[in-house]
């Protein structure tokens with residue numbers, strides 16, 4: 001059996017983000033403002049069989065969480081099929097005893113628990129009113145829905161589309177389908193929505209959802225990010241506490257991206273603050289990414305990629321693919337360099353990387 005993936009800094013890699021497409025029906029100004037065409041033609045995108053095969057190998061290598069993302073992953077018509085196939089990886093490996101003693105063919109030995117524990121999706125919510133149910137039926141565990149404003153005009157200005165009501169319906173549809181607990185992602189950008197931070201907290205209480213506030217990162221295709229536009233995690237927390245006192249959720253943060261809080265008055269809902277710019281958490285990073293065209297990225301901010309697609313399509317054996325992945329993981333960067341003077345933003349925006 002292959003070893004558990006670890007990088008050269010001894011960080012175990014447990015979390016895989018898989019981008020299903022680099023197409024998106026939104027034009028969020030902090031990501032893909034001009035709707036650049038997909039970087040690769042369709043035949044260079046991984047098919048659902050290739051995604052399934054790659055994920056099966058990643059799970060053998062110890063990946064426990066898979067998050068499907070994009071682009072807008074629900075623009076991929078075969079998403080239910082992909083979810084169904086990946087949900088099959090949730091069979092714990094402990095159920096699959098492995099033959100270890102070849103001299104006595106009937107001897108089987110327990111080799112430990114491996115298997116997918118969590119299959120999640122990040123979406124802009126547009127397609128959920130009609131498809132939340134089918135995602136759940138296909139085997140999806142959890143969903144994160146992006147929502148950058150509660151005001152129609154600001155939502156339109158930030159996302160490029162006038163569909164706030166429809167996304168709200170999508171959130172309700174996800175709840176009705178039982179895709180709970182629902183997480184809501186809001187990227188907070190100075191001059192756009194920082195005045196809504198406490199309103200989002202009120203929304204979390206009212207709808208019993210987990211709000212995730214994200215600092216604006218230099219991953220926009222227009223390369224217009226500026227430090228002055230970043231609303232720090234600290235400021236986000238202060239803005240919430242002015243209206244709703246918070247208590248940290250006492251647990252070891254582990255490789256979680258968010259610092260988590262509950263409402264001090266016991267109200268439902270949860271707050272999470274993701275502050276990669278002002279409070280980097282690279283030391284505990286357990287993530288690796290697979291782009292829609294089959295490139296492995298070892299960090300959101302990597303400037304190099306490794307083509308798993310080419311290795312798979314060149315007819316490599318499973319063992320050769322495992323060796324390739326292990327080698328790539330060893331090259332994972334110790335940290336991102338956003339705060340260093342010579343920082344160069346990756347050429348691909350979040351929508352092409354898979355956020």
Ligand code: SAM
Nearest residue numbers: 031070071072123124146185216217219350355
């Ligand atoms: N289309 C889906 C969605 O809207 O959630 C999934 C892909 S999107 C790239 C994933 C997440 O990345 C979203 O929550 C989005 O807000 C976030 N994101 C994109 N660009 C970002 C940036 N420059 N800084 C911080 N977060 C960003």
